[in-house]
Amino acid sequence: MAVVIDDRLLLDVLAGATDPNIDEELARGGVYTTSCWYYRLGRAVNAGSGTGSLSGRLAALGPDARDRVLWSLRELPDEIGLLTSRTVVPVMVALRVRRPLNMLNAEALAVALLAGASVMVTAAAPLLESGATDLGVAYQLIGQR
Amino acid sequence: MCQRWCRRGDTRVDPTLPTDPRRTARSLTGSGADVRDSAGSLFRMAVTPSLDPELTAVVEHARRRARDGGELRPPRPGPHASRLSPEAREIVLAWLRDGGYDEAVARVVADDPELATQ
Numbered sequence: 001m002a003v004v005i006d007d008r009l010l011l012d013v014l015a016g017a018t019d020p021n022i023d024e025e026l027a028r029g030g031v032y033t034t035s036c037w038y039y040r041l042g043r044a045v046n047a048g049s050g051t052g053s054l055s056g057r058l059a060a061l062g063p064d065a066r067d068r069v070l071w072s073l074r075e076l077p078d079e080i081g082l083l084t085s086r087t088v089v090p091v092m093v094a095l096r097v098r099r100p101l102n103m104l105n106a107e108a109l110a111v112a113l114l115a116g117a118s119v120m121v122t123a124a125a126p127l128l129e130s131g132a133t134d135l136g137v138a139y140q141l142i143g144q145r
Numbered sequence: 146m147c148q149r150w151c152r153r154g155d156t157r158v159d160p161t162l163p164t165d166p167r168r169t170a171r172s173l174t175g176s177g178a179d180v181r182d183s184a185g186s187l188f189r190m191a192v193t194p195s196l197d198p199e200l201t202a203v204v205e206h207a208r209r210r211a212r213d214g215g216e217l218r219p220p221r222p223g224p225h226a227s228r229l230s231p232e233a234r235e236i237v238l239a240w241l242r243d244g245g246y247d248e249a250v251a252r253v254v255a256d257d258p259e260l261a262t263q
Contacts, residue, residue, distance in 0.1 A: 006262065008246065015237045016227030029222025040260045044249035052245055057236050069233045078221035087211045094203040103259040113196075113204050114211060127263035135196060 001138065002030030002117035004108055007041035009122060009142075013080065014073055019142065022120075032081035032115050035088075036104035045073045083111055097131040105131060112137045 003025050005013075010033050012018055018026070025031045049055045058066040076082060091110035095101065101109070105128045112119050118138035119128065125141075132139035196204070211217045227234060240246055254261045 007250070008241070011237070011241060011246065013225055014227060015229055015234050015241070016225075017234075017238055018225070023224065026222075026224050029218050031219070036260055040250060040253055043253045043260075044246060047249050047252060052248065054237065054240050054245065054249070057240055057245070058233065061230075061232060061236070065230070065233070069229060069237070072228045073237075077225045079219050079223055079225040081217070081219040083211060083216055087207050087214075087216060090203050091200075091207050094200045096197055096200060102261060102263060104261065105263055113200075114208050115217065121262060123262060125262045135200075 001025075002028075002032065002115050003120045003140070004032045004034065004112045004115065004117045005037075006108075006121045006123075007033070007037040007044070009120060010037060010041055010076075010080070011045075011073070013077065026079050029079075029081070030115075030117065031079065032083070032111055032117060033076070034104070034107045034111050035082065035085065036107050038076055038082065040104070042074055046070060081115065083114060087114065095131070095135070097134040099127050099130050101127060101131050109135055109137055 003022060005022060009019065009022060013022065013026075013031075022031055045054055047053060051057070055066065055070065058069050061069070088107060088110045091113060092103075092106040095106055095109060097109075105125070108119050108128060109131050111117070112132070113135060118140050119132055120140040120142060121128065122142060129139045129141075131137075208217065229237065
């Protein structure tokens with residue numbers, strides 16, 4: 001079954017540590033993410049320069065190598081599907097669920113509906129899950145390695 | 146609407162049930178039937194889902210446009226090979242595993258609640 005993955009799973013893919021189930025779907029062209037999750041990943045990766053930040057930790061590789069890594073993590077692989085706002089927004093607007101959704105959650109469900117996919121996340125998301133139930137979208141919460 | 150929580154490796158799984166979660170969900174007729182979790186994780190499905198007619202129409206229209214525009218499939222389906230060096234990979238994975246990424250996301254979400262996975 002196709003999947004819409006969250007930012008943490010997307011980072012796993014970028015780092016070459018993909019969940020085997022996602023690997024299977026990648027081979028079939030069935031892995032998507034959303035603009036919000038992709039954006040959130042970018043902001044988290046590029047935030048700060050202290051020792052706790054990724055940039056700070058990558059400093060040990062030298063500035064050029066560090067910059068190459070950060071650039072690599074900004075670019076969405078061609079193997080991952082990303083639907084445009086032109087396609088997704090009308091569906092987001094038309095969603096009718098019991099509990100209000102913010103933009104990130106509405107987009108995730110809309111993309112799942114369009115792609116015929118399940119939503120796969122790494123942190124419990126009660127509102128997203130509730131919306132998925134209302135819409136008949138499969139919701140998967142997976143543990144981290 | 147009947148909903149089931151399903152876990153991988155449940156020894157009560159009926160091997161005759163189809164592995165596709167959606168087909169499996171539609172085949173449930175009541176409580177007591179466990180299903181195979183092909184995703185290998187906690188998996189929640191809705192049985193007999195139904196979208197309202199307006200949403201159905203919007204989804205179908207958008208899907209058709211996306212399909213006609215070649216948008217529904219990734220540009221290059223297939224396995225992804227990471228471009229990170231082994232050293233960079235270890236740093237990124239350590240950052241993920243020790244909570245560094247989660248802390249960074251928490252700061253992002255604190256600034257922008259629209260980016261919270263609620």
